[in-house]
Amino acid sequence: MKAPYGGSFEAPDGSEHLLGSMQRIDFPMRRRPVTEEVDYVIVGVGSAGGVLLQRLARAGFRVLGIEAGPFWDTERDWVSDEAGSHQLYWEDLRITGGTDPLALGANNSGKGVGGGSVHWAAFTPRFHPSDFEVYTRDGVGADWPISYSDLKPYYELLEREMPVAGPAYYPWGDPHGYPFGPHPMGGVGNTLIDGCSKLGIRVSAGGPVAILSGSRADRPHCIYRGFCIQGCKVGAKASTLITHVPDAIARGAEIRDRCMVSRIEYDRKTNRVTGVSYIDREGREHFQRAKSVIVSGYAIETPRLLLNSACDGYEQGLANSSGVLGRYLMAQAGSVILGRFENLVRMYKAPPAHALTEEFYETDPRRDFARGFAVQTVATLPIAFGKQMMAARGNWGWGLRRVMMDYNHWSAFGLLGEILPWADNRVTLAKEKDQFGLPVAHVTFSLHDNDRKLMRFGTRKTEEIMRAAGAQEVVHEARYAHLVGGARMGSDPASSVVDAFGRSHDIANLFVCDGSILPTQGSANPGLTIQALAARTGDYLIRQGNRIFTSNDRDSIAPPVRHDLSPPDTFTGGVPHYSGATASR
Amino acid sequence: MKSPSDHGNSRRETDQLRPRAPDTGDPLPLTDHPGYYPGFSTLSQQKFWDAATRRKVLERVAHPPPIRFFTPEEEMLMGVIADHLLPQHDRTPESRIPIVPWIDERLFLRHTPGYRFEDMPPDDEAYRLGFDAIQAMAQSSSGHAFVELSWAEQDKLLKSIHDGQPMHGAERIWRRMPVHRFWALLLQDCIEAYYAHPRAWDEVGFGGPAYPRAYMRLENGEPEPWEVDERRYAWDAPEQALSDPAEPEIASHRDLPSQGQGGTH
Numbered sequence: 001m002k003a004p005y006g007g008s009f010e011a012p013d014g015s016e017h018l019l020g021s022m023q024r025i026d027f028p029m030r031r032r033p034v035t036e037e038v039d040y041v042i043v044g045v046g047s048a049g050g051v052l053l054q055r056l057a058r059a060g061f062r063v064l065g066i067e068a069g070p071f072w073d074t075e076r077d078w079v080s081d082e083a084g085s086h087q088l089y090w091e092d093l094r095i096t097g098g099t100d101p102l103a104l105g106a107n108n109s110g111k112g113v114g115g116g117s118v119h120w121a122a123f124t125p126r127f128h129p130s131d132f133e134v135y136t137r138d139g140v141g142a143d144w145p146i147s148y149s150d151l152k153p154y155y156e157l158l159e160r161e162m163p164v165a166g167p168a169y170y171p172w173g174d175p176h177g178y179p180f181g182p183h184p185m186g187g188v189g190n191t192l193i194d195g196c197s198k199l200g201i202r203v204s205a206g207g208p209v210a211i212l213s214g215s216r217a218d219r220p221h222c223i224y225r226g227f228c229i230q231g232c233k234v235g236a237k238a239s240t241l242i243t244h245v246p247d248a249i250a251r252g253a254e255i256r257d258r259c260m261v262s263r264i265e266y267d268r269k270t271n272r273v274t275g276v277s278y279i280d281r282e283g284r285e286h287f288q289r290a291k292s293v294i295v296s297g298y299a300i301e302t303p304r305l306l307l308n309s310a311c312d313g314y315e316q317g318l319a320n321s322s323g324v325l326g327r328y329l330m331a332q333a334g335s336v337i338l339g340r341f342e343n344l345v346r347m348y349k350a351p352p353a354h355a356l357t358e359e360f361y362e363t364d365p366r367r368d369f370a371r372g373f374a375v376q377t378v379a380t381l382p383i384a385f386g387k388q389m390m391a392a393r394g395n396w397g398w399g400l401r402r403v404m405m406d407y408n409h410w411s412a413f414g415l416l417g418e419i420l421p422w423a424d425n426r427v428t429l430a431k432e433k434d435q436f437g438l439p440v441a442h443v444t445f446s447l448h449d450n451d452r453k454l455m456r457f458g459t460r461k462t463e464e465i466m467r468a469a470g471a472q473e474v475v476h477e478a479r480y481a482h483l484v485g486g487a488r489m490g491s492d493p494a495s496s497v498v499d500a501f502g503r504s505h506d507i508a509n510l511f512v513c514d515g516s517i518l519p520t521q522g523s524a525n526p527g528l529t530i531q532a533l534a535a536r537t538g539d540y541l542i543r544q545g546n547r548i549f550t551s552n553d554r555d556s557i558a559p560p561v562r563h564d565l566s567p568p569d570t571f572t573g574g575v576p577h578y579s580g581a582t583a584s585r
Numbered sequence: 586m587k588s589p590s591d592h593g594n595s596r597r598e599t600d601q602l603r604p605r606a607p608d609t610g611d612p613l614p615l616t617d618h619p620g621y622y623p624g625f626s627t628l629s630q631q632k633f634w635d636a637a638t639r640r641k642v643l644e645r646v647a648h649p650p651p652i653r654f655f656t657p658e659e660e661m662l663m664g665v666i667a668d669h670l671l672p673q674h675d676r677t678p679e680s681r682i683p684i685v686p687w688i689d690e691r692l693f694l695r696h697t698p699g700y701r702f703e704d705m706p707p708d709d710e711a712y713r714l715g716f717d718a719i720q721a722m723a724q725s726s727s728g729h730a731f732v733e734l735s736w737a738e739q740d741k742l743l744k745s746i747h748d749g750q751p752m753h754g755a756e757r758i759w760r761r762m763p764v765h766r767f768w769a770l771l772l773q774d775c776i777e778a779y780y781a782h783p784r785a786w787d788e789v790g791f792g793g794p795a796y797p798r799a800y801m802r803l804e805n806g807e808p809e810p811w812e813v814d815e816r817r818y819a820w821d822a823p824e825q826a827l828s829d830p831a832e833p834e835i836a837s838h839r840d841l842p843s844q845g846q847g848g849t850h
Contacts, residue, residue: 020788023698026775065805075635075637076637077637077641078637079637079638079641079794079797080634080635080641080793080795081638081781081782081794082780082796083645083777084638084642084645084781084782086696089699090699091697091698091699091700092697092698093697093698093700093701094699094700094701095700095701095702095703096701096702096703097703097704098701101702101703103698103701104699104700105697105699105700105702106698107699107700109699137850143835184803184804185803185804186804187803187804187805190804190805205809223794223795223796223797223798223799223838224795224799224801224803225794225795225799225800226795226800227794227796233635233796233797234797236798278715287846343804343805344805344807344809344815345734345806346790346792346806346807348791348792349792349800349802350800350803351804371804381791382780382785382786382789382791383776383777383780386776386779386780387773390773390776391769392767392773394747395828396670396772396828396830397669397670397671397672397740397822397826397827397828397829398604398672398822398826398827399592399822399830400670400671400772400776400826400831401619401671401672401831402822402829404780404785404789405619405620405789406786407789407790407791407805408790408791408815412717442703443700449598458733463688499677561747
């Protein structure tokens with residue numbers, strides 16, 4: 001074996017030329033007594049909760065985030081190791097069923113400050129304008145209560161706050177460019193580019209992905225180590241833990257980590273919520289009074305908490321007079337297409353997310369289904385690859401050992417297809433209880449005809465690209481990616497849970513802000529849209545001011561976009577491909 | 586680590602469990618480094634890993650957890666099953682990768698992957714039901730306990746579970762627990778244990794942890810200066826093994842998910 005050269009990295013202190021540990025939060029966090037009422041309590045400090053916490057703190061509100069998982073010390077707690085990273089995922093029990101049951105846990109659910117943005121691969125495409133009017137255009141799914149133009153300024157803002165690296169010109173949906181330059185290609189990206197180019201399919205290389213291609217402020221650039229979904233120890237990949245939470249704390253926000261909210265308390269006389277009950281890390285129960293409650297627990301835990309908060313007046317679940325709470329849960333068709341190449345690929349290098357095509361995103365009348373799909377790079381590490389070979393090739397025993405020895409010859413693409421919202425795909429409460437004695441979620445998921453047709457067509461097309469790239473053998477594992485829906489937004493209180501700003505139709509001081517409010521999901525990874533919606537809700541709450549706390553009246557007027565509430569360094573640095581949040585088409 | 590199926594087998598029988606050279610049919614010599622990357626060692630690079638990762642991986646290598654969930658009989662049975670699902674007869678005994686202790690630990694700590702299928706019992710119960718089924722199938726086919734069957738008979742019985750068409754004898758249990766879900770549970774746990782080990786990384790040519798040093802040769806499958814080039818050799822699976830068919834059973838008919846797996850995007 002070749003000896004290590006150049007010495008070890010044992011003592012990075014004082015070695016300024018080395019990439020050190022991620023930036024630290026070296027200022028104290030405000031800690032309020034539990035007896036003190038706050039303006040806002042946010043349940044879950046993940047993608048949406050992290051952004052919202054930062055916005056509300058900047059605006060001067062007394063804001064508290066309660067997070068079920070830990071506040072990470074990334075250098076101490078995270079490892080470059082697949083089997084050692086289970087703590088990042090929500091792996092508490094959930095029951096999954098229906099005709100096409102979803103895998104949960106590491107597949108789609110985060111736990112700890114930063115939430116899913118800690119373990120996402122960080123692809124950050126925007127939704128297309130068509131995504132906001134699926135029902136009008138195709139007669140399926142639902143329309144959003146807002147349009148693309150409502151969200152566009154927030155896309156532009158979050159693409160700088162994260163920031164996003166990608167090409168200077170991105171051709172699909174509403175064409176735009178990215179503030180940081182594209183990443184260099186890895187083996188998987190090259191196969192996607194090869195295959196698409198041979199078939200005349202446009203492809204985006206090097207992004208869009210919320211990973212730094214150049215250092216910015218105290219965050220170093222990507223080192224291409226490939227462990228994105230195990231948590232980025234480098235600090236190059238954006239998570240709200242490093243993009244928004246430090247600024248939130250500096251501005252007076254508090255986070256109580258390892259605290260599980262058990263229910264939202266409701267006062268029937270005023271038809272308002274009064275705060276939340278939670279169980280702290282020592283197992284003690286507390287009641288936290290709040291003038292307003294924002295639930296940011298994502299597509300399973302948000303409906304679960306509201307269902308577990310059923311009470312006099314809302315026997316079917318808090319804010320569920322419509323009966324829609326928990327319904328219209330969605331996952332995207334996320335099948336992995338794997339190809340074996342004669343030459344080595346070594347797919348563990350470079351971020352899993354580094355090239356994609358959205359050429360098949362929109363409804364095509366020549367196809368026999370509505371809506372479409374994207375094709376993206378997916379690179380898997382050995383454990384995940386072994387499970388894929390089990391599912392895709394039926395491998396076990398010596399056959400498994402053999403195909404694993406060929407690990408470095410394989411490339412992997414991900415289909416990302418739009419599955420439509422269906423009322424019978426839903427979260428309910430199971431009879432099983434968790435470690436706190438709270439009923440766990442029961443998730444029911446079944447594909448419908450359009451979904452099946454889309455999945456088959458998308459799988460065939462992705463296989464075609466893999467073969468065009470030169471793969472000798474192409475197989476696939478059918479699976480899903482991401483979760484959204486379950487507390488959808490809409491204009492009609494009879495068919496949705498919250499309004500266009502995430503305010504529950506039933507209770508004026510109860511909000512939902514996370515992926516669960518999405519009425520449809522497009523074929524784009526949801527992370528950017530979730531954070532953009534959070535920034536928009538933040539602007540709305542700030543504009544409303546104290547009226548949220550004192551009145552049950554509603555005001556649906558969109559607030560002006562605040563460009564002065566971003567974290568420090570948002571508008572500095574980067575490759576100057578992009579002139580800022582201005583151009584409107 | 587001593588492999589349970591080595592117990593009581595003659596030298597000749599264990600030779601027959603080793604992969605063979607295609608030209609001569611002779612068993613390949615035992616090795617502490619199977620795979621196509623001779624001399625590659627991820628552990629030799631540990632000084633370049635961050636402290637938390639180094640601690641985690643070295644602890645895994647040095648101290649597999651004690652058996653706390655399985656009874657001694659179950660431990661033995663699980664060991665034999667793992668020898669078929671992830672056979673290691675090509676490895677020297679001291680280079681074999683422990684599998685059973687990690688499955689035992691997960692079941693002892695009642696750690697779930699974050700979900701349970703509604704048609705499945707809890708994982709600890711599923712394992713014991715599955716063991717009962719395997720014993721019942723062995724008794725029904727031969728009148729012996731599973732561990733007393735020949736290696737070939739054991740492989741045949743397990744392949745029938747893999748195929749979703751279990752041999753006669755445990756129909757009552759498979760009505761309570763879908764056979765394909767039990768197979769996936771078992772094999773995923775074995776994969777999770779084996780490919781978490783640095784010696785498995787060396788076998789497949791995976792570079793392993795790379796923070797804070799970084800990878801810098803990202804394209805064309807090129808090795809880092811500290812990695813090695815591939816050097817392939819041909820080998821055949823042991824003659825008795827049913828798990829390495831010439832043509833893989835590609836599940837192309839399976840367009841829709843049949844079982845979940847963890848986090849790729």
